[in-house]
Amino acid sequence: MFEIVNREEMAQGTIVLNEIDAPRIARKAKPGQFVILQANEKGERIPLTMADVDPEKGTITIIYMIVGKSTKVFGSMQVGENYYAVIGPLGKATHIEKRGKVVCVGGGTGIAVLHPITRALKEAGNEVTTILGSRNKDLLILEDKMTSASHHLHICTDDGSRGHHGFVTDVLKDILAKEKIDLVVAIGPVPMMKFVSMITKEKGVETLVSLNPIMVDGTGMCGGCRVSVGGTTKFACVDGPEFDGHAVDYDELSKRLTAYQADEKISLEECKQNI
Amino acid sequence: MVEKKAKKEQTPRSKMPEQAPEVRNKNFLEVPLGLTPEMAMTEASRCLQCKKPACVEGCPVSVDIPGFIARIADGDFNGAAVKLWERNALPAVCGRVCPQEIQCEGLCILGKKGDSVAIGYLERFAADFARENGTAELPKVAEKTGKKVAVIGSGPSGLTVAGDLIVKGHDVTIFEAFHQTGGVLVYGIPEFRLPKSIVASEVATLEKLGVNIETNSVVGATVTIDELFEEGYDAVYVGVGAGLPRFMNLPGENFIGVFSANEYLTRTNLMKAYRFPEYDTPVARGKNVVVLGAGNVAMDAARTAMRLGAESVKVVYRRSRAEMPARAEELHHAEEEGIEFILLTNPTRFFGDENGRLTGMECLKMELGEPDASGRRRPVAVAGSEYTIECDLVVVSVGAQPNPLLTNATPDITLNRWGNIEADPATGKTTKKGVWAGGDIVTGMATVILAMGAGREAADSIHDYLTLGW
Numbered sequence: 001m002f003e004i005v006n007r008e009e010m011a012q013g014t015i016v017l018n019e020i021d022a023p024r025i026a027r028k029a030k031p032g033q034f035v036i037l038q039a040n041e042k043g044e045r046i047p048l049t050m051a052d053v054d055p056e057k058g059t060i061t062i063i064y065m066i067v068g069k070s071t072k073v074f075g076s077m078q079v080g081e082n083y084y085a086v087i088g089p090l091g092k093a094t095h096i097e098k099r100g101k102v103v104c105v106g107g108g109t110g111i112a113v114l115h116p117i118t119r120a121l122k123e124a125g126n127e128v129t130t131i132l133g134s135r136n137k138d139l140l141i142l143e144d145k146m147t148s149a150s151h152h153l154h155i156c157t158d159d160g161s162r163g164h165h166g167f168v169t170d171v172l173k174d175i176l177a178k179e180k181i182d183l184v185v186a187i188g189p190v191p192m193m194k195f196v197s198m199i200t201k202e203k204g205v206e207t208l209v210s211l212n213p214i215m216v217d218g219t220g221m222c223g224g225c226r227v228s229v230g231g232t233t234k235f236a237c238v239d240g241p242e243f244d245g246h247a248v249d250y251d252e253l254s255k256r257l258t259a260y261q262a263d264e265k266i267s268l269e270e271c272k273q274n275i
Numbered sequence: 276m277v278e279k280k281a282k283k284e285q286t287p288r289s290k291m292p293e294q295a296p297e298v299r300n301k302n303f304l305e306v307p308l309g310l311t312p313e314m315a316m317t318e319a320s321r322c323l324q325c326k327k328p329a330c331v332e333g334c335p336v337s338v339d340i341p342g343f344i345a346r347i348a349d350g351d352f353n354g355a356a357v358k359l360w361e362r363n364a365l366p367a368v369c370g371r372v373c374p375q376e377i378q379c380e381g382l383c384i385l386g387k388k389g390d391s392v393a394i395g396y397l398e399r400f401a402a403d404f405a406r407e408n409g410t411a412e413l414p415k416v417a418e419k420t421g422k423k424v425a426v427i428g429s430g431p432s433g434l435t436v437a438g439d440l441i442v443k444g445h446d447v448t449i450f451e452a453f454h455q456t457g458g459v460l461v462y463g464i465p466e467f468r469l470p471k472s473i474v475a476s477e478v479a480t481l482e483k484l485g486v487n488i489e490t491n492s493v494v495g496a497t498v499t500i501d502e503l504f505e506e507g508y509d510a511v512y513v514g515v516g517a518g519l520p521r522f523m524n525l526p527g528e529n530f531i532g533v534f535s536a537n538e539y540l541t542r543t544n545l546m547k548a549y550r551f552p553e554y555d556t557p558v559a560r561g562k563n564v565v566v567l568g569a570g571n572v573a574m575d576a577a578r579t580a581m582r583l584g585a586e587s588v589k590v591v592y593r594r595s596r597a598e599m600p601a602r603a604e605e606l607h608h609a610e611e612e613g614i615e616f617i618l619l620t621n622p623t624r625f626f627g628d629e630n631g632r633l634t635g636m637e638c639l640k641m642e643l644g645e646p647d648a649s650g651r652r653r654p655v656a657v658a659g660s661e662y663t664i665e666c667d668l669v670v671v672s673v674g675a676q677p678n679p680l681l682t683n684a685t686p687d688i689t690l691n692r693w694g695n696i697e698a699d700p701a702t703g704k705t706t707k708k709g710v711w712a713g714g715d716i717v718t719g720m721a722t723v724i725l726a727m728g729a730g731r732e733a734a735d736s737i738h739d740y741l742t743l744g745w
């Protein structure tokens with residue numbers, strides 16, 4: 001069960017793709033939904049959004065950045081090896097409909113999460129403009145797929161090694177100044193989603209973001225994934241992970257993501273010694 | 276005869292050997308160590324073998340209590356276990372976690388004048404003996420009927436249904452959302468109160484009898500009930516528990532350091548965070564810990580915090596000692612382990628630092644007013660009595676609600692206004708044809724034995740349906 005049938009490295013090995021055999025999940029998954037994975041019996045439960053699914057083949061694809069112990073262990077697993085647990089599809093699917101002009105903004109592995117949503121929005125008849133950001137040209141992922149999933153594509157790098165030299169928010173501001181946009185979807189690091197939402201709020205453009213708080217079960221039973229949206233507490237795993245970007249308390253989310261920083265360091269050190 | 280009775284009444288109730296409080300509050304090993312065979316036989320000999328045993332009235336599943344105790348008194352420990360299994364599929368669990376003082380032991384005739392028979396200890400002893408010695412026979416499985424039953428959830432109620440129906444010859448598959456089976460018995464109740472190896476061994480027995488188990492299956496997400504029918508299942512039992520934590524909706528509740536009991540206990544028990552970093556999942560280790568609530572869940576959280584190295588652990592409860600709903604033994608153990616009870620006190624808000632980490636909690640003192648609908652005197656706030664308790668970890672244990680994940684995906688199952696499934700009390704039938712429900716998803720959080728009792732009734736009704744019709 002949950003065998004890795006395909007594995008690719010991207011962004012110089014810092015990001016890894018796994019295609020995993022999970023027929024029940026593949027049959028049901030919709031864009032925007034996630035799975036929770038455990039590498040082995042002692043492993044942590046890690047949420048990752050499905051970047052793609054193949055219902056016929058019975059596989060799901062995840063794309064993750066190696067940031068700590070668990071993603072490091074995931075990244076070390078080879079084709080033919082099995083995940084101990086894969087649970088899903090979890091969370092609400094993105095509400096896909098024809099809105100008119102849509103801008104999709106992606107950063108880091110958020111681009112992987114954004115891809116199926118962008119593709120579905122285009123298929124639903126929207127005119128889709130995509131803005132992708134990364135630190136430099138070598139860390140950019142899924143450029144080809146995002147090109148075909150969108151009508152227009154802009155690339156931004158922090159160091160100017162590709163496309164616009166600067167942040168995705170610069171390009172977004174230009175677009176919003178020139179055109180009337182009906183919906184913005186922003187998925188990436190918390191600060192990116194925060195600044196995109198600040199800009200679109202000024203212009204009154206509806207904005208969807210996908211939140212990534214720390215999770216345990218992913219089914220609404222622990223409340224660890226609490227986020228504040230519009231002044232009320234939501235459980236991101238069942239009420240989200242997508243929310244109205246204008247209503248999210250990003251500062252609280254950023255802080256809550258640091259809850260286990262000290263333990264994460266211990267885990268990573270121990271893991272480095274063992275690999 | 277009279278003489279014999281008097282002698283029995285004079286034999287003192289056996290004391291369970293236990294780990295000493297100052298030793299056990301630093302480890303996760305089981306606290307009570309179990310009776311020796313000699314102690315068990317002595318204790319069993321105290322039972323008067325009543326013709327109309329009051330104790331049985333107090334047991335929700337009517338275990339033949341004098342029957343199993345007589346076998347222990349005779350030294351036939353396996354026979355005692357077999358007797359228990361007639362009514363109770365998980366005696367090793369119930370002997371440890373039933374609130375005996377308000378059930379079987381609460382009605383034991385000896386309790387009127389002195390100490391009741393230690394029915395729970397004896398139940399545990401017989402079940403442990405049979406398991407550890409591997410001497411008890413597996414029940415006989417009836418000829419296959421060719422009918423398929425899906426059991427959703429592997430808590431005590433689901434396990435009971437699976438066990439009953441496999442023995443009756445039906446094919447049974449359990450679908451469990453987590454990667455491990457057992458429900459609250461594995462994710463909620465800590466190792467020091469219920470060793471996980473016991474639950475694992477009960478599940479292994481079911482598998483030996485032929486029960487299929489599909490873990491990592493969130494019914495409602497991975498597969499729906501209607502899809503299970505399409506896959507050829509003839510009947511479905513829903514035993515998904517009450518897995519949605521209740522928070523208090525107080526300012527500051529999202530500071531890092533405020534947890535639901537579900538999260539705190541799941542990380543510690545299911546994910547084995549008490550063995551971090553050997554296991555990858557971390558859990559917050561507080562120095563000054565406050566637990567809100569006074570039920571079994573709260574005691575488990577408080578005693579866990581102590582074992583994870585806390586300097587102080589306070590249980591804060593808005594009513595008085597008499598209303599604390601936890602089992603008597605848990606309260607007693609908690610106090611022995613150094614947990615403080617701060618009664619008639621209610622939190623009003625949480626304080627945190629600039630990094631969003633919890634630093635304290637404001638409370639208000641309460642006094643008891645007029646009795647409320649439940650007959651308990653209602654706590655009322657004492658104006659101006661606010662004060663601050665410094666703490667870096669708060670575990671909110673004020674109850675659970677039904678988790679709507681499955682029921683949202685199955686709109687044709689009728690719910691009551693609290694979101695619990697409406698099920699016929701006698702049979703467990705829901706409003707959806709071919710679907711039964713029982714345990715905490717129907718009653719709200721109750722007890723292991725009630726969840727099992729509901730499972731047994733539903734299993735009988737499912738068997739009738741599969742052999743006779745709806």
Ligand SMILES: Cc1cc2nc3c(=O)[nH]c(=O)nc-3n(C[C@H](O)[C@H](O)[C@H](O)COP(=O)(O)OP(=O)(O)OC[C@H]3O[C@@H](n4cnc5c(N)ncnc54)[C@H](O)[C@@H]3O)c2cc1C
Nearest residue numbers: 047048049064065068069070071109212213214215257264
């Ligand atoms: C719904 C959802 C979808 C996600 N999708 C993707 C994705 O498609 N690709 C991707 O690269 N990342 C995704 N993430 C983030 C990913 O889950 C974390 O990067 C991962 O958990 C890090 O684990 P680690 O042990 O390697 O790192 P750690 O060293 O444990 O932690 C690194 C950071 O990850 C966060 N984190 C740690 N544990 C968890 C946890 N159990 N749940 C959530 N966050 C945690 C912490 O904030 C921490 O700062 C998603 C998160 C959520 C909630």
Ligand SMILES: Cc1cc2nc3c(=O)[nH]c(=O)nc-3n(C[C@H](O)[C@H](O)[C@H](O)COP(=O)(O)OP(=O)(O)OC[C@H]3O[C@@H](n4cnc5c(N)ncnc54)[C@H](O)[C@@H]3O)c2cc1C
Nearest residue numbers: 428430431432452458459463494516714715721722723726
């Ligand atoms: C910490 C704690 C301590 C307790 N202490 C005691 C005690 O000392 N004595 C006592 O008698 N009672 C105690 N209780 C209460 C008792 O544990 C419960 O009443 C009992 O476990 C209920 O059993 P159940 O089978 O209905 O559900 P649960 O035990 O809750 O099991 C439900 C199972 O269903 C699974 N599930 C949920 N949703 C889905 C889904 N959609 N698809 C598939 N699977 C799903 C869950 O993961 C879980 O494994 C305690 C409870 C807790 C939380």
Ligand code: SF4
Nearest residue numbers: 334338369373378379
């Ligand atoms: S099942 Fe519980 S209530 Fe019944 S006899 Fe055993 S311990 Fe007592």
Ligand code: SF4
Nearest residue numbers: 322323325330383384
């Ligand atoms: S009531 Fe007490 S003494 Fe009588 S049969 Fe039950 S356990 Fe024995």
Ligand code: FES
Nearest residue numbers: 218220222223237
């Ligand atoms: S992850 Fe536990 S409730 Fe969301």
